[in-house]
Amino acid sequence: MSEPVMLLAESFWEEMAFEGSGPALWKSINDGLSNVFFSRLALLLDMQEIELAELLAIKVSTRRRWSKAGKLSCAESDLLYGVSEVFRDLLSLYEGDVNAALRWLDTPARALNHIPPASFFTNHVGIKLLKIHIWRIEHGVAG
Template sequence: MGAPVSLTTDAGASSFPELAAEEPAELVATVREGLPTERFDALRELLDVPSGRLAEIVGITPSTLSRRRKHGTFNKDESERILRVARLALRAIDVLDGRNNAQKWLTEPARALGGEPPLDFADTEPGAREVERLLIRLDNGVYS
């Protein structure tokens, strides 16, 4: 799932406590058990994107999302994908000095990603890793 995220934002700390787990085993257990469906809504609010767009990015169909809401939790794969995007969003907020800057950066085309918005590029694990590398470069003053 990548490096631990420093949850410097109140939104991150309260909306995604799983990412602050001290031990990797805690995070693994949480993902295996399934995230509460509230995490999807927290991520949608954090990113300020429509539910349909977020569902597409995390690979959940509208009918599956509806079923999961009734059940109350996501399955392991869905949970992992939601946390992947949450981790990137929180890192972007930290690196880009705020939620508004992060929302803009995540949703606008990025030359370093072939013109694709980082949020769309992160719909796969390799894509998310590349977005994370790009954020690390930005954090270190290496603009691409």
């Protein structure tokens, strides 16, 4: 079995080399995040980019377009930022254990109608449901 990959939630955004909150965050998302944001997320999660793309159901053609443009669209940036927030929350829940967080994403959850949490990454409603579910786990609230 491989060494656990550790990444503290407190340093997540610093490790992502991403700065911004409030209006600066809005502008970054609105202008489109650099395609490096996706690459950096894969690296921090100890995944190949293709693995992360499969987990998030991102098509090869979409990744090619990002590479060519050098950035994501506003909508894609917004969604990927939300996904990143879920990963940060999972790292907090699992005390930095990346492998445990990734296993959780693949395990059907009773509170999510026995659907694997990773399936919810396709839209903002799903991301919000995951954030609520993680919060409930952290605070011991029955689902």
